[in-house]
Amino acid sequence: MADGHSKPVLGIIGGSGVYEIDGLTNTRWETVESPFGATSDQLLFGELDGQPLVFLPRHGRGHPRPPSDLNYRANIDALKRAGVTEILSVSAVGSLKEELAPGTFVIVDQFIDRTFARQKSFFGTGCVAHVSMAHPVCGRLGDACAAALTEAGIPYARGGTYLVMEGPQFSTKAESELYRQWGCDVIGMTNMPEAKLAREAEMCYATVAMVTDYDCWHPDHDAVTVDAVIKVLLENADKARSLVKTVAPKLRDRAAPCDKGCHTALEHALITAPTARDPAVLAQLDAVAGRLLKA
Ligand SMILES: CSC[C@H]1O[C@H](OP(=O)(O)O)[C@H](O)[C@@H]1O
Numbered sequence: 001m002a003d004g005h006s007k008p009v010l011g012i013i014g015g016s017g018v019y020e021i022d023g024l025t026n027t028r029w030e031t032v033e034s035p036f037g038a039t040s041d042q043l044l045f046g047e048l049d050g051q052p053l054v055f056l057p058r059h060g061r062g063h064p065r066p067p068s069d070l071n072y073r074a075n076i077d078a079l080k081r082a083g084v085t086e087i088l089s090v091s092a093v094g095s096l097k098e099e100l101a102p103g104t105f106v107i108v109d110q111f112i113d114r115t116f117a118r119q120k121s122f123f124g125t126g127c128v129a130h131v132s133m134a135h136p137v138c139g140r141l142g143d144a145c146a147a148a149l150t151e152a153g154i155p156y157a158r159g160g161t162y163l164v165m166e167g168p169q170f171s172t173k174a175e176s177e178l179y180r181q182w183g184c185d186v187i188g189m190t191n192m193p194e195a196k197l198a199r200e201a202e203m204c205y206a207t208v209a210m211v212t213d214y215d216c217w218h219p220d221h222d223a224v225t226v227d228a229v230i231k232v233l234l235e236n237a238d239k240a241r242s243l244v245k246t247v248a249p250k251l252r253d254r255a256a257p258c259d260k261g262c263h264t265a266l267e268h269a270l271i272t273a274p275t276a277r278d279p280a281v282l283a284q285l286d287a288v289a290g291r292l293l294k295a
């Protein structure tokens with residue numbers, strides 16, 4: 001069980017087009033049960049250059065699940081149960097800025113969450129918690145990704161705001177223009193509530209977003225289609241693979257506890273008095289918050 005003091009374990013959540021990880025040794029696909037329900041797929045356990053790694057294809061192998069039907073709570077809870085301490089989300093996004101052309105990688109540092117049909121917290125009636133989301137991604141894992149992208153010779157932008165829409169339909173032109181006026185950089189459908197849940201579960205979370213299209217605002221480009229997204233993703237598959245291969249060993253030799261506070265995010269967040277807590281709710285929180293809720 002990850003307690004912030006054990007060895008780092010890297011979790012990779014692979015988005016559209018990323019349904020497997022190659023180069024892993026000692027691999028096994030395993031079902032991990034969660035009190036929050038079924039995960040998107042089995043988890044793939046393995047090692048990359050001596051670094052333990054757990055991979056989850058976000059939409060399931062073959063992409064059977066849409067963004068609104070993903071069980072984000074089960075996915076994050078299962079990764080926590082699997083011992084994961086740091087999660088890297090590798091996601092396809094549309095670009096809302098001219099300079100972020102398809103093929104560009106962006107290490108996202110902020111989100112605007114416009115989703116409305118998803119379970120967004122492990123907590124609720126019977127045990128209430130309010131974690132900080134001021135800085136929604138882990139700077140230390142972001143640094144490791146930046147170093148890996150530089151080393152692998154992959155051009156990237158450091159920092160950017162990811163607008164998370166509900167989907168599954170792509171945006172209207174008016175919506176796309178609005179998000180541009182808000183100063184957003186990229187748009188996708190999945191990284192919230194993932195980042196919120198990772199924070200509640202006291203795990204580092206970082207997003208490397210792969211730009212696949214100009215959404216529908218750009219006068220010189222056609223509106224986004226799935227075919228266009230997949231075409232760019234296939235062109236970038238080697239880059240995504242290099243990123244994972246290069247970033248994994250960077251975690252291996254550093255301290256597991258996060259100096260940005262990700263592994264202690266719940267410490268000042270629980271507000272329900274111990275006497276008012278519901279034992280049934282606490283039982284579900286054994287992996288996410290057991291560190292603090294143990295009697
Ligand atoms: C296939 S285009 C829309 C789809 O792609 C992105 O998925 P992910 O974030 O898992 O890479 C986007 O969020 C949509 O789910």
Ligand SMILES: Nc1ncnc2[nH]cnc12
Binds near residue numbers: 094095165171188
């Ligand atoms: N334009 C777009 N909007 C939402 N999600 C996306 N994923 C890839 N491109 C996207």
